[in-house]
Amino acid sequence: MDLVERYLKTLAAQLPKDSRDDIVAELRDEIMGRIDALEARLGRAPTDDEVEALLREVGHPLTVAARYRSGPQAxxxxxxxxxxxxxxxxxxxxxxxxxxxxxxxxxxxxxxxxxxxxxxxxxxxxxxxxxxxxxxxxxxxxxxxxxxxxxxxxxxxxxxxxxxELGGDFDAEQWGQKLARGDWSSSKAKPESKPGPEVRKSAxxxxxxxxxxxxxxxxxxxxxxxxxxxxxxxxxxxxxxxxxxxxxxxxxxxMVRAAYWPVALFAACRVGFDLMRAASGGNVRLTALGDLVFGIAAAWGLLWVWFWSALSPLIWVGTVTDFVERVRVLIGRSGDDVGGVATILMVVVVWAFAAEVVRMVRAAARLVVGR
Structure with missing residues (x-):
C-alpha cells in the first residue's frame, strides 16, 4: 500500500503537530476499511489505479487536512x-x-x-x-x-x-452608449430634492x-x-x-533632503493615529487632540520653511507692511519684472500657516466641548 502511505505522509505534513498521529491513525483505519470493502466487492486485490480513485474520493491531502485545522480557512x-x-x-x-x-x-x-x-x-x-x-x-x-x-x-x-457603495451604480455599458450619442443626461428619474442640511447629513x-x-x-x-x-x-x-x-x-x-525624515515621521504617526482613532470608534476628543497635535506639527514645519529653510531668504518679510507691499507689487507687475514666483510662494506659506492656526483653534474648541 505504497499509495496509501504516500497519501498519509503528505497529509500528515499539513496537520497540527500535537494531533498529527491521532488523525493519521484515524484516517488510515478509514482508508483501509474502504479498501477492504472494495476488495470484497471486486473479489480480488484492487489495482493501483483503483486505490488512487478511492483516495480521490477521500479528498486531496490539503483539503482533508484543512478540516482539522482551527481558525479561518480564507x-x-x-x-x-x-x-x-x-x-x-x-x-x-x-x-x-x-x-x-x-x-x-x-x-x-x-x-x-x-x-x-x-x-x-x-x-x-x-x-x-x-x-x-x-x-x-x-x-x-x-x-x-x-x-x-x-x-x-x-x-x-x-x-x-x-x-x-462607491462605484456600485456605475453602468459601463450605459455610459458607453451615452458617450456615443453625446447624451450626458441621466436616464433615471431624479429623486425628490432634499433640503441642504439634510443632504449634507445623509452624505x-x-x-x-x-x-x-x-x-x-x-x-x-x-x-x-x-x-x-x-x-x-x-x-x-x-x-x-x-x-x-x-x-x-x-x-x-x-528642502526635501532636510525635511525627508520629519515628513516620513509625520506621515507614519498620522497613519498610526488614524488607525487608533478608527479602533476607538471615532472618539471626538481623541480626534480633536490629534488634530491639535498634528496642526502644531504642520505649523512648525511651515515656520521652518519661513525662517530656516533654503527658501527662507526669498520669502521672508519682517512686517505686515512689507508683506502687503510685495503682494501689491506682484499684482501690478509686468511680464518683464522678476520676483513673482518668490512672492507667490510667500503667500502660499502664509496662507497655509493661517489655515493650520484655524484648524488648531477649531480642534481646541472640540477638545473642550467634546463635540
Whole structure:
C-alpha cells in the first residue's frame, strides 16, 4: 500500500503537530476499511489505479487536512472583505492622484513627452496597484485571524455602509452608449430634492470611515515619499528650474533632503493615529487632540520653511507692511519684472500657516466641548 502511505505522509505534513498521529491513525483505519470493502466487492486485490480513485474520493491531502485545522480557512471573511475593498478603492484613488500630478509636472517642465508620460503612468499605476493590494491583503489576513476584531468592524454603524457603495451604480455599458450619442443626461428619474442640511447629513461619512480613509491615504503618501511605492518617482530638481535667475530646483532639493525624515515621521504617526482613532470608534476628543497635535506639527514645519529653510531668504518679510507691499507689487507687475514666483510662494506659506492656526483653534474648541 505504497499509495496509501504516500497519501498519509503528505497529509500528515499539513496537520497540527500535537494531533498529527491521532488523525493519521484515524484516517488510515478509514482508508483501509474502504479498501477492504472494495476488495470484497471486486473479489480480488484492487489495482493501483483503483486505490488512487478511492483516495480521490477521500479528498486531496490539503483539503482533508484543512478540516482539522482551527481558525479561518480564507484570507478574509465576508465581514472584513467590504473594508478591504474600501481600502483598495481609497488607496488606488490616492495613488492615481499622486501619479497624475507627478506626471503632469514632469510634462509641464519638459522632463518627458506626453507619450512617455502615458507609458510611465501605466507602468507606475500597475506596480503601485500591486503593492497597495498586496499590503492591504496582508493586513486583512492578519486582522481575520485576530480573536477580537477592531471596534470599527465589530461595532459598525449604518452610516458607515454607504462608503461601500462607491462605484456600485456605475453602468459601463450605459455610459458607453451615452458617450456615443453625446447624451450626458441621466436616464433615471431624479429623486425628490432634499433640503441642504439634510443632504449634507445623509452624505456625510462617519468618523470611523473618515479615520480609515485617512489612514489609507496617508499610508500611500508615506510609501510614495519613502520610495517604497514606485509611482512616478520625481527628483526635486525635476519639479522646477531656473526662474527669475534663481535655481528653484536646487532649493527644493535642499528642502526635501532636510525635511525627508520629519515628513516620513509625520506621515507614519498620522497613519498610526488614524488607525487608533478608527479602533476607538471615532472618539471626538481623541480626534480633536490629534488634530491639535498634528496642526502644531504642520505649523512648525511651515515656520521652518519661513525662517530656516533654503527658501527662507526669498520669502521672508519682517512686517505686515512689507508683506502687503510685495503682494501689491506682484499684482501690478509686468511680464518683464522678476520676483513673482518668490512672492507667490510667500503667500502660499502664509496662507497655509493661517489655515493650520484655524484648524488648531477649531480642534481646541472640540477638545473642550467634546463635540
Amino acid at each position: 484570507l478574509m471573511g465576508p465581514e472584513l472583505y467590504p473594508w478591504w475593498m474600501f481600502g483598495v478603492k481609497v488607496g488606488l484613488t490616492v495613488m492615481a492622484c499622486v501619479t497624475l500630478i507627478g506626471l503632469a509636472v514632469r510634462v509641464l517642465v519638459g522632463d518627458v513627452y506626453v507619450g512617455q508620460a502615458i507609458g510611465q503612468g501605466i507602468a507606475s499605476l500597475f506596480s503601485g496597484a500591486v503593492t497597495i493590494v498586496g499590503l492591504l491583503t496582508v493586513a486583512g489576513f492578519i486582522l481575520e485571524r485576530q480573536e477580537k476584531k477592531p471596534d470599527f468592524i465589530a461595532r459598525w454603524r449604518v452610516k458607515d455602509l454607504g462608503m461601500f 456625510e461619512m462617519s468618523p470611523v470611515a473618515r479615520a480609515v480613509a485617512s489612514a489609507i491615504g496617508w499610508a500611500v503618501v508615506l510609501l510614495w515619499w519613502t520610495g517604497l511605492l514606485q509611482v512616478a518617482p520625481i527628483r526635486p530638481e525635476d519639479l522646477a528650474g531656473v526662474v527669475d535667475g534663481l535655481d528653484y530646483g536646487r532649493i527644493l532639493g535642499e
